[in-house]
Each structure stands twice: as C-alpha cells, then as structure tokens.
Amino acid sequence: MKPKIGVILAGCGVYDGSEVTESVLTLLALEKAGAEPVCMAPDKEQLHVINHLTGEETGEKRNVLVESARIVRGNIEDVAAASADDLDALVLPGGFGAAKNLSRFAVDGPDGEVDPGVRKLIEEVHGARKPIGFICITPAIAAQVLGGEGVEVTIGTDDETASAIESCGARHVKCAVDEIHEDPERRVVSTPAYMLGQGPAEVAPGIDKLVQTVMAWIR
C-alpha cells in the first residue's frame, strides 16, 4: 500500500488560488517518492477573482474546489469530508489563495479565520503525530493552528510576515529557497518556495526536500 498524502489546494493561480507550479511540483515529488496524493480543497466561494495578467479584481465568482480541480484533472474532493484516519501526512502548497481561501491571513493577519475544514484536518493529522509540510506562505496557517505549541517554520526572509507568524506563538527561522526548515519534534517541515524563488527550477529543490522529509517521518 502506498502512503496516502493529503494535498490541500486553494484554487488555481498564484494571486487568488494555489501557486500552480508549487502544486504540480508537490504532486510530482510525492509520486516520485512512491506516495499516493489525495487532493482536496474547500467547497466554497473564493475570496475574490484576480485577473492574472493585470493583477486587478474581476468581480467574478468562482468556487475554490472547482477551480482547484483544474490543476489535478478533476481528481479532488471536499476538504471538509476528509479524515486524518485515511491519511499518512499532509502537504499545503502556497500561493496567495492559501492565505485568502484556506485562511484569511492575507486579509486579516494572524487573527484571520482559518477555514473550519482545513483547521480540523490539520489539527487531526497533527494530533495523530503525522507529518505536515507547509510551502511558501502556508507556514502562516501552521502558525495560526499550531502556534500555541511553539511550532518552528520558515517563510524565507520576509521580516514583516515573520513577525506576524511569531505573534501567533510560532517561531520563525530564516531559510534559503532551496532549503527546508525541519521541526522534528512537531513533525512540521516548511520551505520558502515562491516567497523567495523566481522560477520552477529554483523552487523545485526545496519542495523535493520537503516531500522527502514528510515521507521519512511517516511511521
């Protein structure tokens, strides 16, 4: 039996959903490592829709689960229906949509609401001592949910975001784009990806290392 790794998506596109390259490279790394990715996303309306050519809001309404399905050829389910019992680990790719749709961190800061289904799954997976990988901006969600335990994460080198993360009780550690930060006690691993990187070849090594650590920590 292949280990089943939940991958939580937040839409399709860096500015209002999941960062597409980070999502694909996570799935590629998981498959190469012998895992079976189980993709999931919240079944709700996106915070907003951004025209990725102009950076402007379009006024359209789109659903997070439906748009996330574009990345994975429709092979995705509602995160609210997922159970930690069915998973060996969890990985959250980044993109602004992670901090808009999975949590409201990008809008409301550390107090921004975490999607209830996402919060519940992170808490259950973590409570079962199963590893979780947080990529790019999603360590902010780790801080929101697991900050009370003093979880250690990285979002790269951005001092302002690092301060917001530390205000949740989490500890921020600076990290290069091609590296990861491991918190083995809490089985949390993170990598900066596009918080620092400029292109697919630059973010791939950190994502590969994150996935390898997640796999190594599976009991």
Add this chain to the structure above:
Amino acid sequence: MKPKIGVILAGCGVYDGSEVTESVLTLLALEKAGAEPVCMAPDKEQLHVINHLTGEETGEKRNVLVESARIVRGNIEDVAAASADDLDALVLPGGFGAAKNLSRFAVDGPDGEVDPGVRKLIEEVHGARKPIGFICITPAIAAQVLGGEGVEVTIGTDDETASAIESCGARHVKCAVDEIHEDPERRVVSTPAYMLGQGPAEVAPGIDKLVQTVMAWIR
C-alpha cells in the same frame, strides 16, 4: 545569452485550456536545460468553460491569454505579437484547450481552423529551421500546419486521432508515454504525455526528453 523558447499556452486546465502539469513540467525542463521560456497565448475568448469537477460546460466566458496567465504568474504575452526572430525554438504543451483554442481540431477535426497567430508563428519558426516540440494532442496542430511536408509525429497509440492526423498528410508513429518521436529532417519532436500517461511522474520523462531534443537542435 540563454536560448529563448516560446511556449504557447491555451488557457488553464486540461478540459478547456492547457494541461497544467504538462505546462509546468515543460517550463521546469526548459529552465533546467538553461533556456529562457517565453510564454504566449491567443488574446481571445475560450471556446467554452468546463467545470473540471463535473466535466460540464458552465456558460461562463473566459479569455485564453488571461487564464493562461494563471499558470505563469502573469508572465505571458499575446501570441499574435510574437516574432520567430526573437525565438530559438517553440514548444506546445497539450490539453484539450490546445485543440479547442489554438486550433479547432477537437471540434471540427483536421479541417478545424488553426488560430491565425499560432499558425503564423509555427510557420515562421519552422521556416527558419528552428525546432518545435509538440506535446500530447498538439501534434494534431503540427499535422494541420506542417502536414503538407509529411511531418512525422506521435500522439501515442490512439488510432482514431492518428487517422485524423494522417489525413492532413502527416505520418503518425506509435510511441510510449516515456518516449519521444523525432523528425530530425523537419526538426519536429513529439511525446504522448497525457494522451497515454496517468500522472506527473509518468509524463515527466517524455517531456524532459522532448525539451532536451529541442535544445540539442538549436543551432
């Protein structure tokens, strides 16, 4: 100076746009090979919008260039404004959108109109003896534009699509998912990708080999 490789996208999502994984893995392979990808797409309305969860048409209107921008963080231009003089080669990732928006092959078969900007760029790049890589269903576009020269391509093993391609004057050659078919005389290389593959790890080797061949053929 890094070689500049044009990458023509067709929207964002396998059923009405570019296959997301094929697009990302093409860009990753190009960067790793030392190339600078130059992404482009037609600035026009998509044929239609498909809900990737249900497979049904939604009735929405979306623009091919604007949606393609989601894959590449907004770093993309109108294909109609591109010139073969500025490029060393061209690669076309697949997805049904390639046969709906770059050409109407999926709707009207071999006689389906090829987008004028896409046709012109393929003709100019090919006319300058620069290599072109066709992934997944896009060898159908190769057949439509270059079939008169008897170009050799693969879309894997699908007999019906192969017949349609041969009706354009092209020659179809069967090929495994992790292999490529080279037509060195015409500097055209193709790989089946998701015409046969089931996941990122399965389609990556063929896309890598296709990109390596394109790079090797650059003068």
